[in-house]
Amino acid sequence: MKLEAVELRRIDIPLVRPFRTSFGEQITRDVLLVQASTDEGTGWGECVALADPVYSSEYVAGAEAVIADHLLPRLFTQQDLTARSVGPALRGVLGHRMAKAALEMAVLDAELRSYGISLGRYLGAERARVECGVSVGIAPTIDALLDEVGGYVAQGYRRIKLKIQPGWDLEPVRAVRDAFGVDLPLQVDANTAYDAATAPRLHALDEYGLLLIEQPFAEEDLHQHALLARRLVTPVCLDESVVSAAVAADAINRGACGVVNIKPGRVGGYLEAVRVHDVCAALGVPVWCGGMLETGIGRAANVALAALPNFRLPGDTSASDRYYAQDITEPFVLVDGQLAVPTGPGIGVEPRLDVLESMTTRVRTVRP
Ligand SMILES: O=C(O)CCC(=O)N[C@@H](C(=O)O)c1ccccc1
Numbered sequence: 001m002k003l004e005a006v007e008l009r010r011i012d013i014p015l016v017r018p019f020r021t022s023f024g025e026q027i028t029r030d031v032l033l034v035q036a037s038t039d040e041g042t043g044w045g046e047c048v049a050l051a052d053p054v055y056s057s058e059y060v061a062g063a064e065a066v067i068a069d070h071l072l073p074r075l076f077t078q079q080d081l082t083a084r085s086v087g088p089a090l091r092g093v094l095g096h097r098m099a100k101a102a103l104e105m106a107v108l109d110a111e112l113r114s115y116g117i118s119l120g121r122y123l124g125a126e127r128a129r130v131e132c133g134v135s136v137g138i139a140p141t142i143d144a145l146l147d148e149v150g151g152y153v154a155q156g157y158r159r160i161k162l163k164i165q166p167g168w169d170l171e172p173v174r175a176v177r178d179a180f181g182v183d184l185p186l187q188v189d190a191n192t193a194y195d196a197a198t199a200p201r202l203h204a205l206d207e208y209g210l211l212l213i214e215q216p217f218a219e220e221d222l223h224q225h226a227l228l229a230r231r232l233v234t235p236v237c238l239d240e241s242v243v244s245a246a247v248a249a250d251a252i253n254r255g256a257c258g259v260v261n262i263k264p265g266r267v268g269g270y271l272e273a274v275r276v277h278d279v280c281a282a283l284g285v286p287v288w289c290g291g292m293l294e295t296g297i298g299r300a301a302n303v304a305l306a307a308l309p310n311f312r313l314p315g316d317t318s319a320s321d322r323y324y325a326q327d328i329t330e331p332f333v334l335v336d337g338q339l340a341v342p343t344g345p346g347i348g349v350e351p352r353l354d355v356l357e358s359m360t361t362r363v364r365t366v367r368p
Pocket of ligand 1: 293316
């Protein structure tokens with residue numbers, strides 16, 4: 001394929017409720033969408049970078065700039081572009097994995113649409129539906145938390161994930177256990193909020209039968225994670241730390257984690273996400289699909305990825321209405337705690353152009 005033009009579109013999509021984590025609160029999502037026009041058709045990609053560099057060093061305005069100024073010039077020169085050639089073509093640019101992932105996704109979508117192959121089939125999906133968990137932010141009160149969790153349990157979500165931080169950890173976990181019982185699949189996510197001084201608070205979580213404790217310490221601190229993993233019965237899961245298949249293998253071999261959260265944007269794209277999946281499978285470590293508040297574009301691709309065999313725990317592939325009153329694609333609807341894997345060519349969904357236009361804050365087309 002030959003890349004002819006790329007549309008970079010920023011949209012503001014409001015969340016149905018504030019989503020608070022240890023690194024801040026999301027009220028609306030500033031999303032960068034990429035539409036790749038090639039000589040064999042078009043494809044869509046979604047960049048998962050947040051508006052501010054608080055989850056990782058990437059942020060949406062920076063991703064847009066690095067795509068336009070450094071990544072696209074390297075792709076426009078490719079005579080026989082394929083999704084598999086995007087990574088090698090962009091190797092000269094260090095980092096910017098979420099930006100690179102958005103471009104690779106758009107090229108992959110265009111390529112698969114031209115062949116009439118679904119992303120799920122291409123990646124190796126083995127299921128037609130995936131089990132869905134849901135992520136619950138830090139709430140203003142315990143009562144508010146229990147109301148929110150109760151709503152998700154009633155909707156049929158197969159797993160609850162609670163955001164935690166020092167001071168909001170033991171009490172919410174104990175309250176959810178008391179209110180919903182010991183059989184509710186329950187896990188926590190600290191988003192790097194703890195350190196050696198506050199680690200003892202996490203030891204006390206070990207008695208609540210959690211599925212896992214996600215990313216308690218700093219991204220680079222595999223040693224601290226390994227110390228905690230040796231001390232707890234509850235598995236430690238990594239998110240921010242795992243930026244590639246090689247890092248996943250290193251973290252597992254150091255005993256830093258027993259479960260891995262795979263986010264395609266964080267590791268540089270869906271092709272690397274499959275490599276992380278395969279490495280974890282080879283080392284006997286289960287994975288689940290994380291989320292970055294994606295619209296239906298990224299959600300469609302994540303659901304396809306979550307259907308691969310080693311995705312053995314419910315992911316953060318929630319229904320569209322968990323975050324958005326109106327999605328930019330036909331909404332993903334939870335049925336019996338599951339989402340259906342799209343079967344159409346490529347990612348299998350299209351944005352609704354009327355909705356897209358109503359949310360667009362800026363759009364530009366980059367050409368060779
Ligand atoms: O379901 C989702 O898409 C969000 C899941 C979730 O909790 N994501 C977290 C995270 O750190 O994993 C998050 C990402 C981006 C922004 C805020 C929170």
